[in-house]
Amino acid sequence: MSATNQVYIATSLDGYIADKNGGIDWLNMIPNPDNLDLGFHDFTSKMDALVMGRTTFETVCGFDIEWPYQIPVFVLSNSLKEVPAKYKGKVEIVNGDLNKIVEDLNKRGYLNLYIDGGRTIQSFLERDLIDDLIITTIPCLLGEGIPLFSKLSQRLDFKCVESKIFLNALVQNHFVRTR
Amino acid sequence: MSATNQVYIATSLDGYIADKNGGIDWLNMIPNPDNLDLGFHDFTSKMDALVMGRTTFETVCGFDIEWPYQIPVFVLSNSLKEVPAKYKGKVEIVNGDLNKIVEDLNKRGYLNLYIDGGRTIQSFLERDLIDDLIITTIPCLLGEGIPLFSKLSQRLDFKCVESKIFLNALVQNHFVRTR
Numbered sequence: 001m002s003a004t005n006q007v008y009i010a011t012s013l014d015g016y017i018a019d020k021n022g023g024i025d026w027l028n029m030i031p032n033p034d035n036l037d038l039g040f041h042d043f044t045s046k047m048d049a050l051v052m053g054r055t056t057f058e059t060v061c062g063f064d065i066e067w068p069y070q071i072p073v074f075v076l077s078n079s080l081k082e083v084p085a086k087y088k089g090k091v092e093i094v095n096g097d098l099n100k101i102v103e104d105l106n107k108r109g110y111l112n113l114y115i116d117g118g119r120t121i122q123s124f125l126e127r128d129l130i131d132d133l134i135i136t137t138i139p140c141l142l143g144e145g146i147p148l149f150s151k152l153s154q155r156l157d158f159k160c161v162e163s164k165i166f167l168n169a170l171v172q173n174h175f176v177r178t179r
Numbered sequence: 180m181s182a183t184n185q186v187y188i189a190t191s192l193d194g195y196i197a198d199k200n201g202g203i204d205w206l207n208m209i210p211n212p213d214n215l216d217l218g219f220h221d222f223t224s225k226m227d228a229l230v231m232g233r234t235t236f237e238t239v240c241g242f243d244i245e246w247p248y249q250i251p252v253f254v255l256s257n258s259l260k261e262v263p264a265k266y267k268g269k270v271e272i273v274n275g276d277l278n279k280i281v282e283d284l285n286k287r288g289y290l291n292l293y294i295d296g297g298r299t300i301q302s303f304l305e306r307d308l309i310d311d312l313i314i315t316t317i318p319c320l321l322g323e324g325i326p327l328f329s330k331l332s333q334r335l336d337f338k339c340v341e342s343k344i345f346l347n348a349l350v351q352n353h354f355v356r357t358r
Contacts, residue, residue: 013312013337013354014328015194029336125320133192139339139354141304143331149193152322157208158192159348160318169338173350175192175318 003111005051005102006132007121008043009148013137016145017118026140030169038136038166047071049110051101054080056117057091074105076120098127122150133158133175136166182290184230184281185311186300187222188327192316195324196297205319209348217315217345226250228289230280233259235296236270253284255299277306301329312337312354315345 010027011017018024044050050069052060054077060068061084073091075083083091094101105113115124124130135148158175165171189206190196197203223229229248231239233256239247240263252270254262255277262270273280284292294303303309314327337354344350 026334030338137339137352139337141328141331141335141337143329143334149320150322152320155205155322156320158318158320159209160316160344160350161347163342163344163350163352165339165342168340171339171342171352173316173342173352 003102003106003113004131005113005115005124005129006043006047006134007115007124007130008040008134009116009121010136010138011148012140012142012145014141014143014145015147015149016142017148018146019142020144020146022146026142027138029138029140030167032167036166038170038172039134039164043134044069044071044114046112047114048112049074049105050114050116051076051094051105051120052115053077053117053120055119061087071114072110074101076101098123098129102129118146118148121148125149125156126152128154128156128177130156131177134172135175136170136172139169139171182281182285182292183310184292184294184303184308185222185226185313186294186303186309187219187313188295188300189315189317190327191319191321191324193320193322193324194326194328195321196327197325198321199323199325201325205321206317208317208319209346211346215345217349217351218313218343222313223248223250223293226291226293228253228284228291229293229295230255230273230284230299231294232256232296232299234298240266250293251289253280255280277302277308281308297325297327300327304328304335305331307333307335307356309335310356313351314354315349315351318348318350 049072051074057075074094078095080093157178159178160173161176162174228251230253236254253273257274259272336357338357339352340355341353
């Protein structure tokens, strides 16, 4: 049984996941009248659990929507001690060493992990724990913002295995780690 | 007659055109036994002239190869006063306001301009003078380096019109400015 850690995220053409004020309205710059989900449902249906940082968790909690995930969510946090009551049974807090966290989740049967949140993705990449990067490029140059990628202590090589254009404007590239 | 300014360049997955030491050996990380040119000849055959910065010019001059361009080259420089003898007839120095330079070249019949060099591309983008970005993503994360893009005083919107995978590993996305 092979386990994978996968990223599915959108960035601007210049690699930002949010603008300099944290804004993400530009994610919707391309009209999407039929609410195409750009493969998100297909992607999550292959994932066994979602691992996200506290910031992403709190951002999602702040959206005025139903809880959007069908799979168990693990929130990486050293400061959060307890899951708010309304998320009990859906969300679990995990902390400690990332390799150990992944190993424990794999042992519990969560083999394919969807990794989300800027700092979380960066931490996983720093430990070379990412196998797949599915990046949807929103075709705008923001000029400044919060970058998806950050410094690494080693070069990480991937290959692009699939590329799709959506809505005649967005492009989604799927990169797989080559080791 | 419509004039365009086009970029054709390769970057790492994290958006760098050179590593932190200026190195570009990672550009060749994917074996290319048949020397596929990834559409470069097709691209330049549609261009009337190449505009590059002095740094790029000096880098190309330093390669131990035949002069690689079939089209006239204009080097943006305030410090270079004269073209080295061996490049006379192939290279011309231009300087001053970018909009004026483009206008002058267009008047001379050079309508489709290939814009090359990191700082030159950034200067053209800052003035919203780029119409096409053809970006070949070399699928590695360098972690640090010389970025293709920089700060902008306004957001610039594009759309992705074509995406191609080469050598089962690289992806080339063609973005067109939407105004």
